[in-house]
Amino acid sequence: MIDIAFLAESLRALAAGLPLTLGLTGGAVALGLVLAGLAAAGRLSGIAVLDGLARLYVFVFRGTPLLVQLFLIYYGLGQFRPDLQALGLWWFFREPYWCALLALTLNTGAYTAEIIRGGVLAVPHGAVLAGRACGMSRGLLLRRIVLPLAARQALPAYGNEVISVVKATSLASTITLLDLTGIAQKLIAQSFRALEVFVCAGAFYLAINLAIIGLVRLAETILAPDLRRPRPV
Amino acid sequence: MGTLALLGFGPGGWGAALLGAAATTLLLALAGFALGLVLGGLAAAGRIAGPAPLRLLATGYTTLLRGVPDLLVIYLLYFGGSAALGGIAGWFGHAGYVGVPPFWVGAVALGLISGAYQAEVFRGAYAAVDRGQIEAARAVGMHRGLILRRVTVPLVARTALPGLGNVWQILLKDSALVSVTGLVELLRQAQVGAGSTRQPFPFYLTAGALYLAITTVSNLAFARAEARARRGLP
Numbered sequence: 001m002i003d004i005a006f007l008a009e010s011l012r013a014l015a016a017g018l019p020l021t022l023g024l025t026g027g028a029v030a031l032g033l034v035l036a037g038l039a040a041a042g043r044l045s046g047i048a049v050l051d052g053l054a055r056l057y058v059f060v061f062r063g064t065p066l067l068v069q070l071f072l073i074y075y076g077l078g079q080f081r082p083d084l085q086a087l088g089l090w091w092f093f094r095e096p097y098w099c100a101l102l103a104l105t106l107n108t109g110a111y112t113a114e115i116i117r118g119g120v121l122a123v124p125h126g127a128v129l130a131g132r133a134c135g136m137s138r139g140l141l142l143r144r145i146v147l148p149l150a151a152r153q154a155l156p157a158y159g160n161e162v163i164s165v166v167k168a169t170s171l172a173s174t175i176t177l178l179d180l181t182g183i184a185q186k187l188i189a190q191s192f193r194a195l196e197v198f199v200c201a202g203a204f205y206l207a208i209n210l211a212i213i214g215l216v217r218l219a220e221t222i223l224a225p226d227l228r229r230p231r232p233v
Numbered sequence: 234m235g236t237l238a239l240l241g242f243g244p245g246g247w248g249a250a251l252l253g254a255a256a257t258t259l260l261l262a263l264a265g266f267a268l269g270l271v272l273g274g275l276a277a278a279g280r281i282a283g284p285a286p287l288r289l290l291a292t293g294y295t296t297l298l299r300g301v302p303d304l305l306v307i308y309l310l311y312f313g314g315s316a317a318l319g320g321i322a323g324w325f326g327h328a329g330y331v332g333v334p335p336f337w338v339g340a341v342a343l344g345l346i347s348g349a350y351q352a353e354v355f356r357g358a359y360a361a362v363d364r365g366q367i368e369a370a371r372a373v374g375m376h377r378g379l380i381l382r383r384v385t386v387p388l389v390a391r392t393a394l395p396g397l398g399n400v401w402q403i404l405l406k407d408s409a410l411v412s413v414t415g416l417v418e419l420l421r422q423a424q425v426g427a428g429s430t431r432q433p434f435p436f437y438l439t440a441g442a443l444y445l446a447i448t449t450v451s452n453l454a455f456a457r458a459e460a461r462a463r464r465g466l467p
Contacts, residue, residue: 059445060441060445063444063445064406064441064445065406065407065408065410065420065444066406067409067420068420068437068440068441068444069441071423071433072434072438075433075437076427076437076438079432079433079434166302167302167303168302169302170302171304181304181305184305188313194308194311194313195309195313198308198309198313201301202300202305205301205302206297209300
């Protein structure tokens with residue numbers, strides 16, 4: 001028997017976790033994109049030191065579980081509390097929210113760096129040559145040719161990465177944060193009705209992810225005007 | 234006690250416990266991957282060749298499990314599993330709480346999650362199979378089962394191998410989430426050590442290093458398997 005009242009109650013309780021889930025996602029995606037841009041630039045720079053550093057960063061953060069990274073930052077660094085206090089950084093590492101944001105940013109930055117690098121490497125050499133032949137400067141070439149083509153190429157993979165960040169924010173619940181999953185876990189522990197709560201929380205996540213898929217499709221049509229179907233006259 | 238001795242193999246050292254837990258992590262991931270192969274194969278077959286209701290079911294499964302956080306799936310199976318088992322035990326006159334074995338909760342959860350990803354990998358690989366090969370098999374008089382066994386499955390397996398490697402990497406890292414059920418796998422063991430020695434940093438760092446070692450070695454293994462599967466191809 002489906003208990004509508006319980007489902008409605010769960011949905012209302014879970015909605016309180018939505019801002020935290022969306023905030024962590026937005027923050028990590030935005031900051032991670034900056035970090036990824038830097039790391040990809042390092043990988044493509046041809047400077048051995050920068051290339052090595054970026055390679056190490058990507059290797060370590062893609063090769064270990066996010067939960068380990070999160071615990072290392074939140075619990076592990078807590079061990080050095082006096083040092084962090086001396087450095088004036090304790091306010092940051094004391095808060096589970098900042099630790100979760102930092103871990104998510106570092107993690108998605110590593111994956112996104114590879115996506116950006118793949119996109120840039122897929123830019124046809126001829127297009128770059130043509131731009132150079134027209135006398136474009138390096139900056140103009142990057143802005144008008146390399147980045148638009150790379151963005152178009154990288155977009156599907158990047159959409160998947162954003163969706164995995166949404167799902168990854170659920171790990172914030174393991175360091176006491178009450179995001180969607182944190183509240184869901186609390187509700188399950190209180191009511192022992194795992195399936196109903198799962199359905200409600202799952203519906204929230206699916207709705208977020210469907211919205212992201214829609215946005216990515218929209219961005220694809222904006223970025224690839226030549227692939228758009230012509231408007232009927 | 235120095236940090237090195239803490240993580241070493243001497244008396245009071247946690248080295249052996251951490252390595253043993255790493256083995257549990259590996260077993261857990263292997264069990265999940267094997268279950269995922271079966272579920273993924275079935276779901277892909279359902280989506281490719283099944284009747285409409287089966288196709289819908291398979292699509293729903295892959296969409297749901299790929300769109301919902303893995304941690305939530307583990308909570309569902311852990312709490313929901315014990316509630317369901319308790320209900321079944323109640324029919325047989327057993328009262329009270331029934332615990333589910335955390336290893337199997339973890340393996341089933343990882344199997345369900347990785348199955349959804351593997352289904353997509355298989356579907357993509359099937360789409361890439363050269364139709365001419367299947368036509369040729371039909372032309373020499375092979376029946377459906379034989380074509381499946383001798384032509385389709387080997388071709389799909391070869392194309393799916395890189396994708397399966399990716400799923401395995403995701404699965405290995407996802408297995409750390411099973412620590413929330415209390416199963417003493419690598420991360421949980423590090424948590425226990427961190428709690429009892431009050432030195433979380435070296436323990437989580439070591440756990441991270443062990444995960445890195447496992448993912449790196451399995452990456453190499455998959456690269457070799459791919460090279461072997463592609464031998465003789467241009």
